[in-house]
Amino acid sequence: MTKLFPSGHATHPQWRMAAALVLAQLRAQMALPGYAREPSLGLLYITDHYANDAAPLLEFMTQQLPDVKAWCGTVGIGVAASNVEYFDEPALSVLLCDVPPAQWRLFSGIAPLPRVGHGFFSAQTALVHANEFTPDLGDVLEEMAQRTNTGHVFGGVTASRGPQVQFSLDLLRQHARPGDDDSGVFQGGLSGVAFGPEVQWMSRVTQGCRPIAPWGMVTAAHDNLVLELDGVPALDALLETLGVTLEGDTQPAIRAVGETMVGLLEAGSHEPHSTGHFGAETRVRHILGLDTTRRGVALAEPVEVGTLLAFCQRHAGSARADLMRICAEIREELEPEENVLPVSGSTDPENIAAYEQTTLSRRILGAIYVSGSERSGEFFGGSNAELQIVRRALGDVPLTGFFARGEIAAHRLYGYAGVLTVFVGSTQSGAEP
Structure with missing residues (x-):
């Protein structure tokens, strides 16, 4: 080709x-x-x-x-x-x-x-x-x-x-x-x-989302309902992260939850350092609903105990930076390694040919x-x-x-x-x- x-x-x-x-x-x-x-x-x-x-x-x-x-x-x-x-x-x-x-x-x-x-x-x-x-x-x-x-x-x-x-x-x-x-x-x-x-x-x-809270571990779950995050009721952890409450006027909380998703890492994965963006191993999923009785958060896929979870939101700046990052990685793979470049000013035909190649x-x-x-x-x-x-x-x-x-x-x-x-x-x- x-x-x-x-x-x-x-x-x-x-x-x-x-x-x-x-x-x-x-x-x-x-x-x-x-x-x-x-x-x-x-x-x-x-x-x-x-x-x-x-x-x-x-x-x-x-x-x-x-x-x-x-x-x-x-x-x-x-x-x-x-x-x-x-x-x-x-x-x-x-x-x-x-x-x-x-x-x-x-x-x-x-x-x-x-x-x-x-x-x-x-x-x-x-x-x-x-x-x-x-x-x-x-x-x-x-x-x-x-x-x-x-x-x-x-x-x-x-x-x-x-x-x-x-x-x-x-x-x-x-x-x-x-x-x-x-x-x-x-x-x-x-x-x-x-x-x-x-x-x-x-x-x-x-990825087009960035985490808005540290990673936590799912410590209790049933099918697609996350019940506990690091031993804390998942709904309470979500509301605290967003700084909202379901008491009184719930519209601000509904809007905030509607703008929020979760990033998931498979059970047994190494907890990542906070970098401000998700890596390729992270899967972003919707929040489908809240269970106020069991204080749980329903997600768009089943979740196992031990899964790592981080609340996240769409962010244009992070998405632009991450898109530029992957393009840069591709360009770097296409470019030659420094150790194969010819010495500056070299007239050695073999050295020049290696550079051109x-x-x-x-x-x-x-x-x-x-x-x-x-x-x-x-x-x-x-x-x-x-x-x-x-x-x-x-x-x-x-x-x-x-x-x-x-x-x-x-x-x-x-x-x-x-x-x-x-x-x-x-x-x-x-x-x-």
Whole structure:
């Protein structure tokens, strides 16, 4: 993989016009020497304004781009592209990945991803799209991650006010059974694409919330109801943290609790130091209600005794800083180590060649960004602000993605997070004239 991945994005009330605008961008890029001319894998994300037309839209794209051998993607409240987001408007975003067909495999309910060691394909990681109503979704994602050699998957949960469609169409390896819908559009369960060992990638998680109280340990719980935190009734700990009371006028308390969530760390985790932001191991979950009789706090997932918990709130400043942090980490991994740089003023050909190799050998060929639908640019200070941060940090790299109802990274399901994954390739070997 040496060429940039072609990408395109557009908005229009009519999906066919938007698709035509995207195709014009893709074809113009594929004619340039720095871009892939015959990419084999297409990623397609649409906003829910086009959800009812998902099947004809996908058919149109396959007809117009016959060299693209497979398509996967889903629907979101918004879609992402380089430097721009389309939120709550009719739009689509496409990335054509220049990955050899031997290095990718689509999977869905019709064609599940084989377990590690089974079959001829060795999955290193996988882009996963999940329906939010999938039973025990957290456990399903853990099991999916175990089907990769790295134990790492990334992606997001479909977000739509209409049909929760997913795209999975493999024109090389048709998996449809007699009687199955062969349109490549379906609803429910998981789908996506797994990548083989020759595909270089990096993935990072950024959180959109910051703790407002120290970490505590859940010392009593029943299902999703936290009863005690460090031996103190959980409701009392929450009210004390927020500085509110349920006595008299309860409106201030209701508003404060409505703006508050919890960060959770699995039982047995090492208690983190207070850093002002959550790490990638933390899962943010909603507070669903208060139990004034048992003085408990109900959460959006079951909690075990021993789980670490910290009350938190959304915070734009922390979200911006954390997004810049993960972009900086990716850039640092792409940059050469100091000990391989040539001595200043050196004219040694081998030393100069080593410098050129380390500085020019790797770059980002394409990127996928999945962000929480509650984040969007306005949360970061204005329209497109979130994607502008990514572009300023990484440059004008080809990018696609969507705004999800939950974000997937490693083997976990997140909330209020962003997951940035980049594909990396050589800038020298195999380049076309």
